[in-house]
Amino acid sequence: MERSLDIFLDKLTARTRLTEEERRAVLALPGRSERLEAHKPFVLFGDAATTATLVIDGFCARVEAPSDDKRQITAIYVQGDMPDLYSAFQPEAVANLETLTQATIARISHADIREVMRRFPAVAEAFCRYLVADAVITAEWLVNVGSRDARAALAHLFCEMAVRMGKVVANNFSFHFPVSQLQLSEATGLSAVHVNRSLGSLRHDGLMRVERGAVQVPDWKGLVQAAQFNERYLMAPATRRYAI
Amino acid sequence: MERSLDIFLDKLTARTRLTEEERRAVLALPGRSERLEAHKPFVLFGDAATTATLVIDGFCARVEAPSDDKRQITAIYVQGDMPDLYSAFQPEAVANLETLTQATIARISHADIREVMRRFPAVAEAFCRYLVADAVITAEWLVNVGSRDARAALAHLFCEMAVRMGKVVANNFSFHFPVSQLQLSEATGLSAVHVNRSLGSLRHDGLMRVERGAVQVPDWKGLVQAAQFNERYLMAPATRRYAI
DNA sequence: CGCATATTTGATAGATTTCAATTTATGTGG
């Protein structure tokens, strides 16, 4: 919990200057942690919420199901993210939240979150900016699905996750991101078969390869180019380690 | 300006109870209004912002251009919307805002917005919920583009606009929505030709027809069904006239 | 009327999905 709150705080301070006291107040937020298996919903659309969620480890997603045989992942959340911070302002879940992999989450009560915001307006501001950043990422995801072909869309998704997890340290690196091709297909609006072939194409071109949950990027610049990826939308200084 | 501020206030009070004094404070927000021709950018990605925009009349859009020959509309805004209210929290434009049609906008200074929020925390809360609602609409748009076929995606877009403008008064109605098929194609990620054919298919089935800027809906229930439209995501009580 | 913009239509190419089957990984209990 401490580690992921640290990361969450880092994401906040990337865009809002906070005093030592304000930082301590965020880090002191208490939470009940839960261990969850993969493919497990932990927030349901329409539910009245009294807590917000912090991702401690593993990967989670916001999922919508427009029909029985269709699922769309509209956001992916990683360690240190708060997928439903919005519920502290609007206490009704606007979408399902599920684990993509085994994961640990912490439930942080709205009461505590609102108390911190009341005592420290700068923290409230930081939370609002976090919400804005999340919305901007959703909009960029929409661009991805609407305007890029399958190869570029997948490349873009991997670029974004690499940056958001602070894993881009050189032109050649790898990072842990164990989501299945079916899940990638739900995120990109493609079929699983086409995801498989598009990943094959990226591998063939030496841009990236997925191996047992690890994404190997031998040519970051090439991947960025193939994805038309411009990390500016993530709204975090490039020097920052973690971005959302 | 008064009329559209009224509508904006209505959208706020749909989700947040405000006192008479708080309502008056919102309605008293001063703005410089501008008349704009169609296809005119009025906020540019990356710009430092000192004002937020209120749409007084006409239609506007948030647009992103991932490459020179691709444009993606990620949101459409109508009378009484504030497309960049987020900039009061994070004063850097995260996307272009453009007019889709002739339009009138008002620029409202961040200073005035923040002063109202400082004096009336409930108004600040209402603004935050407005941001959340906007983000939820973007996510639903992503579902639209990613998970629905062309016909359903277009039907869904028209359903959403009809509800957001408070035009759904019976099973048979019409409303003014003069956006071109090219603009619809940029909103849905389809080609303009395919938009044309899909609209033709909806017309053929007697669900809706577009005539000189007016959308005629002879069979709202049928259109809702074709779109898999569930207005719940708009997060406004059904009794409300205007929703975002 | 005439230009510019928007819509419509046809034909073709290309991208993506679906279906079906096979192979490969992964995890679990014995």
Added chain:
DNA sequence: CCACATAAATTGAAATCTATCAAATATGCG
């Protein structure tokens, strides 16, 4: 460590949807 069960990845072929190109028609506006 093996055998099994399960999930995930891969492959091929055909069907479908959607894009592109090119041209014709309609519409709005000065």
